[in-house]
Amino acid sequence: MAKSVYQEIYQDLKKRIEAGDIAYGAFLPSENELTTSYSCSRSSVRRALAQLAADGYVQSQQGKGVRVIRDPSLDVSHGYDGLETFKEMAARLGFTASTRCLALDRVTADEDLARLTGFPVGTKLVRALRSRRANDQVVSTDESYIPESIASSLTPELVESGIYKYLEGELGLGIATSRRIITVEAATQADRDNIDLDGFNAVAVMRSHTFDTEGLMLEYTETHQRPEFFSNYTTVTRTQRP
Numbered sequence: 001m002a003k004s005v006y007q008e009i010y011q012d013l014k015k016r017i018e019a020g021d022i023a024y025g026a027f028l029p030s031e032n033e034l035t036t037s038y039s040c041s042r043s044s045v046r047r048a049l050a051q052l053a054a055d056g057y058v059q060s061q062q063g064k065g066v067r068v069i070r071d072p073s074l075d076v077s078h079g080y081d082g083l084e085t086f087k088e089m090a091a092r093l094g095f096t097a098s099t100r101c102l103a104l105d106r107v108t109a110d111e112d113l114a115r116l117t118g119f120p121v122g123t124k125l126v127r128a129l130r131s132r133r134a135n136d137q138v139v140s141t142d143e144s145y146i147p148e149s150i151a152s153s154l155t156p157e158l159v160e161s162g163i164y165k166y167l168e169g170e171l172g173l174g175i176a177t178s179r180r181i182i183t184v185e186a187a188t189q190a191d192r193d194n195i196d197l198d199g200f201n202a203v204a205v206m207r208s209h210t211f212d213t214e215g216l217m218l219e220y221t222e223t224h225q226r227p228e229f230f231s232n233y234t235t236v237t238r239t240q241r242p
Contacts, residue, residue, distance in 0.1 A: 005040045009048035024071040095134045101156040103129040117145045117220035124148040137196040140225035174213035181207045204230035
């Protein structure tokens, strides 16, 4: 499944803002200019702008246009930025990344696993556990559950090469959004066994439910990350009151 037009516009504008090609505080081109530039419909442009606004990159100014409100010079995120992969994060932050597959098996969702992942009871799932190395230290683990109907051909080699690379490149799926809960929790024995905690007794835990372009959930992932390696950049909006 190819990326939709609005996602391509969103990704292009996002990259230009992050690179500083569209300066912090500047206005984006008008909707008319964007529809011409991207040879697309106005609805695709508006959907891309709405996603950029939701992610804290732009803000609409009535009667003026859409202003860039994300300043790349203040973005000190050391963790995942948006829906990027570990390799994409490594390229952004300048470290050498490697992934090791620790486990790959098949499970059926019981009530507890269904409650955790959001997949219905009885769903056959592929479970992939991998560790993430940044330069010479293991900084995190990811444990993912994907419907077997999607990931039946997943292998340890594909896990280490990149699950998103497999889903998007091999299967042609479009990955659109992720709902996340982030907490700080005491390190478990598994964390101590699999992560170079370097004296830390806690980990940052990110539980993610990821959806495709059709709004269907295709993955649940639990990431445990060494605290000093993790940060999260977010934008919140206050409801306007009369």
